Amino acid sequence: MTATPSPLPATAPLPGAADDWLRLDQQICFNLNAASRAFNGVYRVVLKDLGLTYPQYLVMLVLWEHGTLPVKRLGEHLRLDSGTLSPLLKRLETAGLVRRERSARDERSVEVRPTEEGAALRRRALEVPRRIMAATGFDLDEIRDLSTRLHRLTAALDTAVADGA
Amino acid sequence: MTATPSPLPATAPLPGAADDWLRLDQQICFNLNAASRAFNGVYRVVLKDLGLTYPQYLVMLVLWEHGTLPVKRLGEHLRLDSGTLSPLLKRLETAGLVRRERSARDERSVEVRPTEEGAALRRRALEVPRRIMAATGFDLDEIRDLSTRLHRLTAALDTAVADGA
DNA sequence: GGCAATTTGGTTGCGCGCAATTCAATTGCG
DNA sequence: CGCAATTGAATTGCGCGCAACCAAATTGCC
Incomplete structure (x- = not known):
């Protein structure tokens, strides 16, 4: 058995406050x-x-x-x-x-x-990046932007772990 | 030995065309x-x-x-x-x-x-999300935006794999 | 009814990812 | 110098993540 390509939407019916957080x-x-x-x-x-x-x-x-x-x-x-x-x-x-x-x-x-x-x-291996980019369907700028955000995110998370939480 | 929290910057000196791609x-x-x-x-x-x-x-x-x-x-x-x-x-x-x-x-x-x-x-478990959010240092809107992009990305990638590349 | 195709979970095998431990080499401090 | 502390790799153990395969139940088609 393999993973379903498209999982159910992550949205749910009830917007209770605590549930919302989870x-x-x-x-x-x-x-x-x-x-x-x-x-x-x-x-x-x-x-x-x-x-x-x-x-x-x-x-x-x-x-x-x-x-x-x-x-x-x-x-x-x-x-x-x-x-x-x-x-x-x-x-x-x-x-x-x-x-x-x-x-x-x-x-x-x-x-x-x-x-x-x-x-x-x-x-x-030189052709690999192009094929990956094609699979994302994203343009270069969007990828770059996403990359930058993720880099910031990683740095913040690593710092948080290093600081013990 | 554990992973270094802050990896070396992913930037490199030479901006050769092919190297750039990789x-x-x-x-x-x-x-x-x-x-x-x-x-x-x-x-x-x-x-x-x-x-x-x-x-x-x-x-x-x-x-x-x-x-x-x-x-x-x-x-x-x-x-x-x-x-x-x-x-x-x-x-x-x-x-x-x-x-x-x-x-x-x-x-x-x-x-x-x-x-x-x-x-x-x-x-x-109710307190978990707040602690995670705190660790990211991101605000709610930014997280939501990132989430949306990533969801789109996942969908595109899954489709690409399903289509055989 | 009867038999093939499909659906659902489980199992196996392999490659990470990471904590914890071990060991040898090196460094530093008196 | 001598010895403790540090550093760099390797190893062990465990939990995913996923492909490949299997068995049992169900569905569908005749």
């Missing part, structure tokens, strides 16, 4: 969550040819842009920690797209670099 | 993904007292609003399938918040209803 609350984050998963679904289709998952694609994007990076830096770019990255990078290495080696200068650090094959994959 | 692409969905995870982090903190994860909270929201629902309907509201809901509901049942029983009219269907304890939890 429903609005649902819309705030639920819609964000749903959009994120919907994006994931599109990427799943588009990235299938490349043999990448969406998080793996993000890692390759960063590596294509920066060349070689220690796991730590990669995690800072992607907002991910080693608990997520270590197994993911191991899979990318098994797939032959990436190499990992301990830094000579600092034996704690592990440098991640794209292989020849990984670097070559970049060419085929 | 970086913008990253911003579109990456920011959405990051915001979704950041929200999850805030909910994790706020919901700890209630003993709920965020997806479990969403299920309880729907049940509080609608009373009793078959798994199918629950999935339509939440955009989730049985592969996700079955184990989740089993955990909620183990926690004593929910009961599941086969429908008498249609033996295929499983009706999910909140228990006394599950219904009682609603009172304690």
Whole structure:
């Protein structure tokens, strides 16, 4: 059984005060969550040819842009920690797209670099953004605006968590 | 090791044409993904007292609003399938918040209803939305606007996937 | 009635995402 | 120098999210 493409509308009949809060609350984050998963679904289709998952694609994007990076830096770019990255990078290495080696200068650090094959994959990835954009049906300005708001939102939320609530 | 609260800025030095696309692409969905995870982090903190994860909270929201629902309907509201809901509901049942029983009219269907304890939890959940809103630092209108856009986005993406790309 | 197609949930398998723990290397402080 | 504190990765454990597959009940068509 698969998820229904169009969920029931999030609106409900009774506008009781407390109920309103609980429903609005649902819309705030639920819609964000749903959009994120919907994006994931599109990427799943588009990235299938490349043999990448969406998080793996993000890692390759960063590596294509920066060349070689220690796991730590990669995690800072992607907002991910080693608990997520270590197994993911191991899979990318098994797939032959990436190499990992301990830094000579600092034996704690592990440098991640794209292989020849990984670097070559970049060419085929160039068409991905256009296909994703097409799937959204949004124009560039709207996407940019949304992006900016979401970035602000993430920053605010991270700050709130760091401050303990 | 935990994720760094403030990731490096997603901007990069060289504005080459193709690179631009790949970086913008990253911003579109990456920011959405990051915001979704950041929200999850805030909910994790706020919901700890209630003993709920965020997806479990969403299920309880729907049940509080609608009373009793078959798994199918629950999935339509939440955009989730049985592969996700079955184990989740089993955990909620183990926690004593929910009961599941086969429908008498249609033996295929499983009706999910909140228990006394599950219904009682609603009172304690009433303060959650306010705390989340506070963490975002956004005002109601902005949240509503964002919600609407994201809803449109989700619909467009789901349609695109259904149409095979 | 009888049989195929559909519907509904459940199960399995895999890949994140993240907290918590562990371990080695490095840094810093006396 | 010597030792505690810090840092960087890896590992473990658990809960989604989803595809793929399965079983049972129901519906529909003849």
